[in-house]
Amino acid sequence: MSLRIVVTVKYVPDATGDRHFAKDLTVDRDDVDGLLSELDEYAVEQALQIAENADDAEVTVLTVGPEDAKDALRKALSMGADKAIHVEDDDLHGTDVMGTSLVLAKAIEKAGYDLVISGMASTDGTAGVVPALLAERLGVPQVTLLSEVSVEDGVVTGRRDGDTASEQLEAQLPAVVSVTDQSGEARYPSFKGIMAAKKKPVQAWDLSDLDIEAEEVGLEGAWTKVDSATERPARTAGTIVTDEGEGGKQLAEFLASQKFI
Ligand SMILES: Cc1cc2nc3c(=O)[nH]c(=O)nc-3n(C[C@H](O)[C@H](O)[C@H](O)COP(=O)(O)OP(=O)(O)OC[C@H]3O[C@@H](n4cnc5c(N)ncnc54)[C@H](O)[C@@H]3O)c2cc1C
Numbered sequence: 001m002s003l004r005i006v007v008t009v010k011y012v013p014d015a016t017g018d019r020h021f022a023k024d025l026t027v028d029r030d031d032v033d034g035l036l037s038e039l040d041e042y043a044v045e046q047a048l049q050i051a052e053n054a055d056d057a058e059v060t061v062l063t064v065g066p067e068d069a070k071d072a073l074r075k076a077l078s079m080g081a082d083k084a085i086h087v088e089d090d091d092l093h094g095t096d097v098m099g100t101s102l103v104l105a106k107a108i109e110k111a112g113y114d115l116v117i118s119g120m121a122s123t124d125g126t127a128g129v130v131p132a133l134l135a136e137r138l139g140v141p142q143v144t145l146l147s148e149v150s151v152e153d154g155v156v157t158g159r160r161d162g163d164t165a166s167e168q169l170e171a172q173l174p175a176v177v178s179v180t181d182q183s184g185e186a187r188y189p190s191f192k193g194i195m196a197a198k199k200k201p202v203q204a205w206d207l208s209d210l211d212i213e214a215e216e217v218g219l220e221g222a223w224t225k226v227d228s229a230t231e232r233p234a235r236t237a238g239t240i241v242t243d244e245g246e247g248g249k250q251l252a253e254f255l256a257s258q259k260f261i
Contacts, residue, residue, distance in 0.1 A: 003057040003151065006113045007047045008104055008134070009040040009076050011069035012124040024219065025226040026094050027124065029066060036072035039119035041079070041186035046179050047117045048080045048187070050151050058082050060111055064092065064103045070202065077197035078189035085111055089206040094219030097125070101133035103217060106210040108138065115156060116176040120145055131178035141171035147182035 013019050013032045022028040044061065051057035061076040063069045064087045073084040087107050095103070108116055116138070121128035135142030146158035146169070156177055157170040171177075189197070207214060215221055241250045255261045 001056070003051070003054045004112055004114045005047045005051060005057060005059045006108050006111055006116050007040070007043050007059060007061045007076065007081065008108075008116065008118045008130070009044065009061050009063050009072050010037045010119070010122045010124075011035070011063055011065040011072035012037045012122055015123060020231065021229045024094065025229045026219075029068075034068055034071065036075040037119060037123045039121060039123055039181060040072075040076075042179050042181055042183050043117045043119045044076045044079050044081060045186040046149050046183055047115075049184070050115070050117075050149070054151065060085060060113075062104065062107055062111070063087070064095075064100055064107070073202055074197050075189065077200045077202075078193040079187055080193060081200075083200055084202040085205060086202055087205045087207075087210070089217075091207055091214040091218050094222060095217045096222040096224045097127050097129055097133060098223045099217035099221050101130050101137055103207070103210065103212060104130065105134050105137035106212060107205060108134070110205070110210060114173045115151060116174075117149075118176065118178045120178050120180045131176050135176040138174070138176065141175045142177070143169045143171045143175060144178040145180055146177055147180045149177055149179055149183065 011034045013027060013029060013034050017032040019032050020028045047059045051059050059081040060083050061073055061081045062085045063072055067088060069088070070086055073086055077084055085107055087103055092103070116134060118131040118134065131144050132142055143156060143158055145160050147161050149156065149158040154173050155170050156173060156175050158177060160167045160169055161182065207217065241247055252261065
């Protein structure tokens with residue numbers, strides 16, 4: 001039977017763009033270009049490698065996000081994923097980690113899965129908790145933060161590198177794993193891959209398709225509330241010291257004044 005791999009991929013605001021908060025203190029997503037979260041490219045790569053080593057496997061990429069999030073799906077499809085699911089609904093505006101994990105879990109259940117692969121964290125929210133929440137909601141084992149992962153005979157195995165030790169972990173499928181940026185370089189989409197992606201199926205679901213009520217998500221359903229948000233001041237040019245024999249002394253004085261030494 002085919003190994004069904006679902007990869008959760010997030011469409012995030014481009015970190016190099018000019019990002020702002022909207023009036024309700026959510027990120028103003030309309031105002032900035034987005035892209036597939038770089039950390040999720042590693043998850044797609046590992047899914048493709050597992051699929052390539054399996055007799056029969058299918059990789060589905062899943063995103064919860066606005067209309068433009070299709071760009072993230074297209075990128076993952078052009079890397080080699082087989083099909084995509086896009087969950088989009090106006091009522092998702094302001095959804096926090098709890099709501100996001102609920103929507104993802106319902107979509108994963110509806111799609112059917114043996115293995116879920118997530119990134120270690122998104123590059124915008126960086127909460128790093130969605131994979132664990134997914135495992136809890138799905139009622140399956142979680143093996144997170146893997147820098148190496150493989151699947152054999154219905155068991156997922158991986159290595160988690162800590163500061164003082166590396167652990168070898170395994171779990172019976174179905175399971176949720178997350179992979180780190182050390183898991184292996186993500187491939188670039190080839191021209192052939194980009195052309196093929198245009199013909200691959202992208203399924204669109206909204207909240208009603210997943211039997212989720214509007215109150216369970218959005219700002220209303222969020223477990224957390226942002227009370228205030230202050231944009232950081234723009235970076236200043238800093239101090240330039242011209243070394244006329246006293247440069248080292250001035251540098252040491254600067255570091256001492258900032259309590260670095
Ligand atoms: C339209 C919209 C509006 C939102 N508004 C807010 C808001 O106002 N306030 C707020 O706190 N949150 C909001 N969110 C949710 C937020 O952007 C995050 O998706 C969510 O809080 C998860 O946090 P994180 O990205 O830090 O997850 P992490 O736990 O850091 O993510 C880990 C991994 O989980 C997966 N993942 C996470 N999010 C998604 C996703 N959306 N789709 C697919 N895979 C995913 C990825 O594989 C990722 O690498 C909104 C989401 C959407 C879609």
